Amino acid sequence: MLTKVFPFLGWFRKYSGATLRADLISGLTVALVLIPQSMAYAQLAGMPAYYGLYASLLPPMVAALFGSSRQLATGPVAVVSLMTAASLEPLATAGSSGYIAYALLLAFLVGLFQFLLGVLRLGLVVNFLSHPVVNGFTNAAAIIIASSQLSKMFGVYVDKAELHYATIMRVVSSAIHYTHWPTLGMGVLAFAIMVGLRKINPKIPNVLCAVVVTTVLSWAVGFNHDATVSIDSIKSPEVQKMITEFNKSVVGIDTLAQQRTATVAKEEEAKQGHDMVAFYDAEHDLNVINYEVNLLKHKSHEYRKGIRDSLFSGVESDGKLAFYLKGSEPAGVETDGRTWRLKVGNKVLKTDSLKMMGGGAVVGNVPSGFPPLVLPNLDIKVMLRLLPFAVIISLLGFMEAISIAKAMAAKTGQRLDPNQELIGQGLANMVGSCASSYPASGSFSRSAVNLQAGAVTGLSSVFTTVVVAVALLFFTPLLYHLPQAVLAAVIMMAVIGLINASGFIHAWKAQRYDGAISIITFVGTLSFAPHLDKGIMIGVVLSLCVFLYKSMRPKVAELSKNEDDVLRDATTHGLKVCDHIAVVRFDGPLFFANASFLEDQITDRMMSMKKLQHIILVCNGINDIDASGEEALSLIVDNVRSAGLDISLTGVNEQVMEVLKRTHLFEKIREDHIFVDAETALCSTHASAHRDGTEPDCPLTTYCGLKGA
Numbered sequence: 002m003l004t005k006v007f008p009f010l011g012w013f014r015k016y017s018g019a020t021l022r023a024d025l026i027s028g029l030t031v032a033l034v035l036i037p038q039s040m041a042y043a044q045l046a047g048m049p050a051y052y053g054l055y056a057s058l059l060p061p062m063v064a065a066l067f068g069s070s071r072q073l074a075t076g077p078v079a080v081v082s083l084m085t086a087a088s089l090e091p092l093a094t095a096g097s098s099g100y101i102a103y104a105l106l107l108a109f110l111v112g113l114f115q116f117l118l119g120v121l122r123l124g125l126v127v128n129f130l131s132h133p134v135v136n137g138f139t140n141a142a143a144i145i146i147a148s149s150q151l152s153k154m155f156g157v158y159v160d161k162a163e164l165h166y167a168t169i170m171r172v173v174s175s176a177i178h179y180t181h182w183p184t185l186g187m188g189v190l191a192f193a194i195m196v197g198l199r200k201i202n203p204k205i206p207n208v209l210c211a212v213v214v215t216t217v218l219s220w221a222v223g224f225n226h227d228a229t230v231s232i233d234s235i236k237s238p239e240v241q242k243m244i245t246e247f248n249k250s251v252v253g254i255d256t257l258a259q260q261r262t263a264t265v266a267k268e269e270e271a272k273q274g275h276d277m278v279a280f281y282d283a284e285h286d287l288n289v290i291n292y293e294v295n296l297l298k299h300k301s302h303e304y305r306k307g308i309r310d311s312l313f314s315g316v317e318s319d320g321k322l323a324f325y326l327k328g329s330e331p332a333g334v335e336t337d338g339r340t341w342r343l344k345v346g347n348k349v350l351k352t353d354s355l356k357m358m359g360g361g362a363v364v365g366n367v368p369s370g371f372p373p374l375v376l377p378n379l380d381i382k383v384m385l386r387l388l389p390f391a392v393i394i395s396l397l398g399f400m401e402a403i404s405i406a407k408a409m410a411a412k413t414g415q416r417l418d419p420n421q422e423l424i425g426q427g428l429a430n431m432v433g434s435c436a437s438s439y440p441a442s443g444s445f446s447r448s449a450v451n452l453q454a455g456a457v458t459g460l461s462s463v464f465t466t467v468v469v470a471v472a473l474l475f476f477t478p479l480l481y482h483l484p485q486a487v488l489a490a491v492i493m494m495a496v497i498g499l500i501n502a503s504g505f506i507h508a509w510k511a512q513r514y515d516g517a518i519s520i521i522t523f524v525g526t527l528s529f530a531p532h533l534d535k536g537i538m539i540g541v542v543l544s545l546c547v548f549l550y551k552s553m554r555p556k557v558a559e560l561s562k563n564e565d566d567v568l569r570d571a572t573t574h575g576l577k578v579c580d581h582i583a584v585v586r587f588d589g590p591l592f593f594a595n596a597s598f599l600e601d602q603i604t605d606r607m608m609s610m611k612k613l614q615h616i617i618l619v620c621n622g623i624n625d626i627d628a629s630g631e632e633a634l635s636l637i638v639d640n641v642r643s644a645g646l647d648i649s650l651t652g653v654n655e656q657v658m659e660v661l662k663r664t665h666l667f668e669k670i671r672e673d674h675i676f677v678d679a680e681t682a683l684c685s686t687h688a689s690a691h692r693d694g695t696e697p698d699c700p701l702t703t704y705c706g707l708k709g710a
Contacts (some may be wrong), residue, residue, distance in 0.1 A: 012458035012459060020458065023455040028452075028461040028465040029549070034446070036172060036468075037211075037491055038078045039053030040126055041491040042078065045149065046083070047085070047104075049096060049101075053077050054469060055437040056077045058473070060075050060429040063428050071415060072413065073448050075426065076439055076444055076489070077444075080397060084440075090161070102377065107391055110436055111391045111430045111440045112428065113431060115399055115424075115430065116431065118395070125395070127396050127419075131515075133508045134540030136505065137505075137518070137519040143530075144500070147493045147497075150164070150287060152172045154184070155175075156183075158175070159172055160306065179310075179312060184484065184485075187215055188490045189490075190218075194211040196206065198211075204453070211490070215412070216480070224482065228357045235355070239326075242486055250298075251347070253297045254298060260290055261287065264283055268283035268284060278633065279386070294680075304528070308343050342358050361486065362485040365481060367480045367624065370473060371474075397537075401442055505518065519540075537648060556589070557586070559583060559585055563576060567681075580613070581612055582616075582690045582701060583606045584605070585616060587602075587618065587622055588645050590624065590627060591631075592630050593632065600633050600635060603641065614693075615647045615689070616687075617686065619652055620638075620654075621652035625657070626660050646691075648684075652677070
C-alpha cells in the first residue's frame, strides 16, 4: 500500500553500492546535458534563460519520486516550451513579469489537470490525440522551433507578425540587410562541435562541450560589447526623431490601454444594470479605443523597424563615443571598426540611457541561489482563459513522456503504470510552479542519456536535481558570456530528431485517411503558427469525424464460399453469391448511430435479390448493442418475416445475448434461428431456402459437406 502512494520506496529493494554508483553517474551525466538545454528551451518558451534552470530543479526529482518510470528524465522540452510561448504571447509580452506569472500559473494548471487524470484513472483520455495527429503536429512543431531560432543565429531583431511564416520572412529580409557575422560564426561553431563530437563518441556531452568552448571564446574575444549613451550621442536627426515618435506611440498605447480597462468596466457595469444605452455607448468607445491602439501599434512597429535597421559607426570624441549612420561619418575621422545597433523593444526608450550593441547577444546576468517557494497567483479569470491551453499541453506533454517511458520499459522489463506516471508528472508541474518553473515534461534525448548511462532507479533524477542546485548556488556567473546563438544552435540540434517524414508514409500505408489526417495536421499547424492549438484541434476533429463516420457506417460484408471452403467477403475476393441465401456480416457494435444503417443494408438486399429466401446475419463483429440497436434488430426481424422471408443470427456473444434475452427479442427470433457459427446456420437452412427455387450453380452447395439437391 505504501509503495502505491510512495512509489520511490520500491527503489531500495535489493539496492546496492553498485546501483548507487550507476545512479550517481547517470544523474551527473543527465545534468550536464540538462543545464545548457534547459536555458535554451526557456528562451524558446519566451522566458529568461535562467528560468530553464528553475524548471530543472524540482520537476525532475518530484516526477521520479512519484512516477512509475525509473529512467524517465523530466524537465524543459522543446514542444512544451513552444506550446507555452504560443499560449502566453497573446496575453503578455514575452519575458515580462506578467508573462512569467502567467507561465507559472500555466504550469500549475497543467500539473493539476495531469494529477486529476491520474488519480481518477483517466490516462486513456490521451488516446484522443491519435498517432497521425501527433506525428503531423510534432513534425510541424520541429520546423517551427528550428525556424524560430534563425533570428538569434543571424543576430537580427524583428517584430513578430500575426503568423509565424510572416515572421520568418521578416527575419530573412533583415538577415539580407544585416547579418551579425560573429554571432553566426558562434552558432556555426557550436553546431560543428556538437556534430563532430557526436560522430567521434556519442557518450561525450557534446552540448556541454559546445557551451563551454563558445562561452570561453566569447569572454576571450569580447564577443559582447554594449554601451549606454544618451540620445545626444546619436548624430542622426532622423534616428532621433524616430526615437521620439516611437516613445510617443508607446506612451499612447499605454494610455489607451488604461482607458480600455476603464471602458470595459463601464460596459460590464451597464450590462449588469441592464442600462442598454450606457452599454452601447461603452461598446462604441471600446471599438474606437481598439482602432486607435491598432493604429499606434502599427506606427510603433514602423518606427521600431526603422531604428533596428539603422546601422551606426562609433567615433571617439572627447573620450566618449558618438554614433553616425554608416556612410555618413565626418570626413577624416577614424571609426572604432564596429557596427553598432540600437536595442529597442516594446517599452519606452530612455533617452538618457540608450543601449547600443556593438557585439553579439549573450545570456547576461543569471541570478545566483534558489527561486522563492511561492504559490502562483490563482486568478480565476486568468485560469479559465489558460485552461484550454493547459489541457492541450497536459495531453501533449504526457503523451511524449509516456511514449518515451514505454520504449524504455520494453528494454528494461520494468512494469509501467500510465496513471501513476500522470500523477508524477502532475505533481512535478504543480510543485515546480511554486519554485518558478514553467511547464515541464519527459525528455526523449535526456531519458536516452539516462538509460545509456546505466540509471537503475529514479534516484538518478534526484542526483540531477542536486547538480542543478549546486550550479544555481555557485556557477551562474560563468554563464554570463554564453552566446544566445549557441543556445539557438542547441535547440535546432535537439529538434532535428523530432522530424520524422517516414511517419507520414507509414500512416498512409496503414490507412489513407490516417495519412491524410497527419498531413492536414502538419500543414494546419504550420499555417496557423504561432496559434498551435488550431493545428492540433484540426487533427483531433478530423480524427473524431473519421471515427464517427466509421462507427455510423461500419463495413457490412456479404459472404460467400472461397476456394479454400471458407466464407469470405464476396466483393473483396470477387466471389459469386447465392441467390436464395444472403450471408451478411456486420463489423461493429450495433448502437444508435448505425442502427438505421443496418436496416438499410438488409432492406437493400431484400429489394435487389428477387429469389432471396433466407438472411443469415453473422454477429461475430457485434461486440455490443444498445436500446436503439436492439429496436432496429427487432424491426429487421419483423420486416424480413412479414415479407415472407426468414432470418437467422450466428456468432452472438454473451453480452449481446444477455440484451436479447432481457428484452425478449430472443423469443421473437426463436432459439432454433440462433446458431453458434455461420457453418452450422448454412447447413441447417440451405435445403429449406432452396426447396422451391432453382439454382444449378449455388456457391454454397458444397460448403460444410452439402451435396446438390
